[in-house]
Amino acid sequence: MEHHVDPDTAEDRQTDQRPVRRTGFLPIRTNWFDRLFVGIYLFVALELFWMRFLEQSIPLTVCHVLAIALGVLIVWRG
Amino acid sequence: MRSNTVGWLMLAPTIAILAVFGIAPFIYVLYVAFHHWNPFGADPLMTYNGANNFRRLVFDREFLLSIAVTIKFAFFAVVSEIILGYLLAQLFMREFPGRGLFRTVHTLPLIVAPIVVGSVWRLMTTPSIGIIPYLLKTWFGYDLNIGRDAGAAFLLTVIMDIWHWTPLVTLTLLAALLSLPKEPFEQAQIDGANRWQIFWHITLPMIRPAILATVFIRLMDALRTVDEVWMLTSGGPGAATRYVGLHIWKIVFPKTDYGYGAAISVIVLYLTLVMCWLLYVALVAPRQKKEAE
Numbered sequence: 001m002e003h004h005v006d007p008d009t010a011e012d013r014q015t016d017q018r019p020v021r022r023t024g025f026l027p028i029r030t031n032w033f034d035r036l037f038v039g040i041y042l043f044v045a046l047e048l049f050w051m052r053f054l055e056q057s058i059p060l061t062v063c064h065v066l067a068i069a070l071g072v073l074i075v076w077r078g
Numbered sequence: 079m080r081s082n083t084v085g086w087l088m089l090a091p092t093i094a095i096l097a098v099f100g101i102a103p104f105i106y107v108l109y110v111a112f113h114h115w116n117p118f119g120a121d122p123l124m125t126y127n128g129a130n131n132f133r134r135l136v137f138d139r140e141f142l143l144s145i146a147v148t149i150k151f152a153f154f155a156v157v158s159e160i161i162l163g164y165l166l167a168q169l170f171m172r173e174f175p176g177r178g179l180f181r182t183v184h185t186l187p188l189i190v191a192p193i194v195v196g197s198v199w200r201l202m203t204t205p206s207i208g209i210i211p212y213l214l215k216t217w218f219g220y221d222l223n224i225g226r227d228a229g230a231a232f233l234l235t236v237i238m239d240i241w242h243w244t245p246l247v248t249l250t251l252l253a254a255l256l257s258l259p260k261e262p263f264e265q266a267q268i269d270g271a272n273r274w275q276i277f278w279h280i281t282l283p284m285i286r287p288a289i290l291a292t293v294f295i296r297l298m299d300a301l302r303t304v305d306e307v308w309m310l311t312s313g314g315p316g317a318a319t320r321y322v323g324l325h326i327w328k329i330v331f332p333k334t335d336y337g338y339g340a341a342i343s344v345i346v347l348y349l350t351l352v353m354c355w356l357l358y359v360a361l362v363a364p365r366q367k368k369e370a371e
Contacts, residue, residue, distance in 0.1 A: 041352055
């Protein structure tokens, strides 16, 4: 049986090396780099918030742990 | 040679320039941001001080105020420029006498250096010699003095920015409008759609990428504005127009506090990226959702 291959589709498949986009709990479709970007945004935001409002009562190390955990969660499930 | 290798070789000069002039300075600024460094102070050596510069800036009232004023400035300037730019682009789509001349004159502010724009507006708004206070006094009895009136000073910086950068928005949106196909508009007219429906359901979705790109460019520019405002108001009266770029300048140059200035610069870059990303999500997410349905 002759196997037909659409040359355009085959070429697209070979050249399309863009990262896979998917939908997680974030409101948009993302690839791993988008999620890493969002993770870094939130890491910085959390650190600044902690320094401003919480550092007097809870040490910044707790924030580091939470922020890294959040970053990993976003890259993994976001 | 594989096409991938050729591609990387062709990109190599751009990547090298980006690395030398973009990434390396950024890494250096990031490095300085974690140090205390005042080369003209009592202790000129660069010493590591952890996150203390960032700890200092979240409590710095002047910095927080400058961020708030800058965001307010960027919002009013960019929104006005997009609306005015779109209306002017629509005007230039029509035939009228002197259209070519008007289009040329309209784009002239773009080729004027920001520092010159600031100087010209300073001359035009200086009480007793400026044309604007004179006309406002003669026609409306309003006494304009941007050295005293904080609201007027803020408004004038916004108007100056609109005057300077609306032509850029007009040109971008005009290019987008000229590239649109005619068929959807003709079909909509045959189906009885009114002008508002055509604008909202056809024109706006089709030029959305151009609007998005223009908003990003203008937002980033507005958030780092320095020279125009420096010439017009020098950040005053008080801190009414002390935008964050001016604030950084005052920390780095007169005070020579390089470490703290670098920390503020990093946070401003961070805020700019966050705002652009949020804007991107707000504009792109609904379309993705609609496509998924």
